[in-house]
Amino acid sequence: MISYIIRRLGYMLITLVFVTIVGFFIIELPPGSYLEFHIQSLRQQGGDVTPDQIQALERRYGLGDPVHIRFYKWISGFPRGDFGQSFQHQRPVGELIWSRLGYTLLISVATLIVSWGIAILVGVYSATHRYTIPDYLITVLQFIGLAIPNFLLALVLMIFLQQTFGMRVGVLFSREFRDAPFSIAKMIDLLSNIWVPIVILGVAGTAWTSRVMRANLLDVLNMQYVQTARAKGIHERKVIWKHAVRNALHPLVMTLGMALPGIISGEVVVSTVLNLPTSGPLFFQALIQQDMYLAGTFLVFFAVALLVGNLLADIMLAGLDPRIQYR
Amino acid sequence: MVETSAETIAADAGEEISEVGEIPQSKLIWMRFSRNKLALIGGVGLIIMYIIVGLGPFIASNYYRHQNQDYLFGPPTPLTFIGPDGRLGLQPYTFEFSTRLDPESFKFVFDIDRDTRVPLELFVRGDPYSMLGFIESDIHLLGIEGEQRFYPLGTDALGRDVFARLLIGGQVSLTVGLVGVALTIILGSVMGTISGYFGGLVDDVMQRVIELILSFPTVPLWAALAAALPPISRDFTAVHRFFLITVILSLVNWTGLARQLRGKVMGYAESDFVMAALASGASDARIIFVHMMPNASSHIIVVAALAIPGMILGETALSFLGLGILPPAVSWGSMLTQAQAVPVVVEHPWLMTPGIAVVLAVLFYSFLGDALRDAADPYSI
């Protein structure tokens, strides 16, 4: 088991190298560099930029170097936590991203747990009550949940909460707690705010996962071993939960690798709409302003989160299914 | 897994279902599909949507770029069926109105004169337009003779007809899915077939590339690629941008289809009909296009239909964030950018109507895709 995990970590490292190459490719992709953007705005503000100044700026950002040197410069900073400079914020990228990435992950993982919990219950219910009115109702809700773009849901919920409850959406902490040290009260404050993005993100995830769960369980319920269990005289409830659900779960765990990118994508978009202090707003702002080291670093870390998520899913799967060998 | 469950379902039913030897598979698929009421709703709904959107310039009363400076954020035109004689009839009327600036709030106020009715008429001359690329006209389905204009869904911040923009934006949003899926099918089936058929190093490289693409979350990756597109200029028109956005959307989507087709092709490679073809000296191309593709076609269609909603939602999200379709082009997502601020939406709720259109389109496509999948392969997820 441990050697399996180590080998998986090795593969992850290789993928990671390619991920950083893709990230750097994207950094290099925009036709104009941020520098041109910067010089242009300096000129617009009335200041004249001399060729000397431009050269100084270029040297500072290493723009004169060939591509592979720039890539090396960027990637070699990683172990030191140096991911380059944000032009827009005039601060190192590393300083800007940590807390925001942390909240993105917190919201994503919380959404995953909540939506899976609900989805499994809903999926089991609708699979065991096929062709009944509640099942049809659930199916309709699932379709709608998947059809509403999450940013639209964010907008609608935001308006609803503001208009009916006067709630301030778009913060993780109330003003009095924002800079306060960690405490129970601060946690409770976080919980009272964080459920909004979790609910918005969870709708599509729950709809999708419960559909998958329903289909899996219907598949498993047609398996011979379920009939075997029934033929033993076991109570139907135990047949479902002990013999069927356990087997229906692992295709679901296998889809974890697919669910996580969806949730992170959603978090990035939804937090932009709600203007939460997570990755989303900063990432899109960086893209629009072509602040590419910031955007590229975010992208690399999103990929890291997914890779780790996939690793955890594989380990979970191995625990769930005795047939999987740690080769 | 799919195969075993199919078997056990058949066994469960006492082998009866699998023994319907006299009903051909294609007929079974059609029987299952045509019995699905949701598929009917989805299909009819989409046909209606495409027709309305296609005839958009004619159906809308105004040109979608016309700016009415006197009617910024104007509410939908009020309608009544009670005529000037006080009788209820089939002829719709609206009222005369005037605009003035409120000196206190510095907002436009629309005064409606409830006593003066203005009839709404069919086939009224208005803004000139060109439709479907070959019809040039200035006749609109509904309108008001004279100076006053008809805005069924109000106007936006620049005084443009929201309904007209909804129809023109729909042309973009509803095309993105189709074009994107076409690209997905081409890329996915070529890559998947090559990977599955030739195997070895080709397959390994392809699988690693797919894994690499899948290790990024979709929307941020799309956004990063879209952000790299040059701004709209004479050389890089809105059409170019639209096309490249769909390319970006399908750049991620093809991986799923490629993986599934790879599996299918690998399965077929072992099958008797391919062995027989090989034994009779068929070329690789012949085996792929004559023997494998027709077998996989129903699968490809299902995957394609299920991918369209994701494409539409992707375009909408990108455009909403200002990274997809940019002005002067218009799509449902780009229309919704105006609805980002809560106070704006609360005062002008009609700006949210593109959201309803998106939900409907996605719903209809999911109904259709779901029904197709159930019909073609009722045992898979």
Added chain:
Amino acid sequence: MSDQVGVKEAGADQQVEQPSPQSNIVELRNLHTYFFTDLGVARALNGVTYDIPREKVLGIVGESGCGKSVTALSIMNLIQPPGRIVKGEVMLHRRDADGATTDVRLTDLNRHSIQMRRIRGNEIAMIFQEPMTSLNPVYTIGDQISEAFMLHQGVDREEARRRSINILDRVGMPYADTVVDQYPHQLSGGMRQRAMIAMGLSCAPSLLIADEPTTALDVTTEAQILDVMRGLQSDIGMSIMFITHDLGVIAQMADEVVVMYLGRVAEQAPVDSIFYDPLHPYTRALLRSIPRVGRGTKERLKPIRGVVPNPYSNITGCPFHPRCDEFMADVCDVNVPGITMTDDGRAVRCFLYSDRVEKNG
């Protein structure tokens, strides 16, 4: 709750045609099981009537799709929606310790009821066709066998495990005390089927339903499994209902044989009569289609012409008439033949033997 147990006094309605309940463990009467699918109603069973004799092996033969497995599931009351037993009855004649019999009408019991669950796995056990898929992949063999012990005999986990090893031993499982902790995927097909049989026999049932238990196995393993089953049958003194489409296995295993065609019984007879003096044209056709040692080499194997009609179709008259060599126009295609009892106690459904017409066919 509508869980009623239909109790009758033993031998209350003995008739000439009905053998005494003492000699039969289960009796099926006019059983109809339909599947209400999207594509229409599949009439899997169309009035199945036969008896399962006590402490004997009854073989059920027929082509795929004739309703063999559905009959088995109907007896177990395990037909899942959209399928349903629409008509007819299944009667279990339970023999108590003192030799008296109680009758339980299984078709009256709710399929989820406690009474039905106490019968399943305890009095009537079932083993399935595919040893590959009939064991749950995520639990050990021991866990799965113990489940039945703990459920029906109320023993604790440890005792159940001990009894599991014991029963595995009895079905000839090599290294039973290792296998008990192994997962199904670690065993071969033959070992899995032994484990299934062990599970089926765990509570010493009075009837074991074996649904093509050896079809998926190779010939040597098949022989071993059949041997084990035969041995245990006489040891425990249980009845076996053995479903197969392999007439060779029938000849080896069965005391009595039921031949089914399209949801109906064509013929029921002792095994020797079936092979040497078949009455129903379908049975004869079936026998002509298989090779037999000792038959003249000049004689050609003769396949049954045509195919089994799909179960959605509604054939009038005898279901076999489109394929029958003895087809009589205006007779066989008009009415469904009723059951004819011959003098030597055999049952056949064919107009060659009497004009009896099925009333509600």
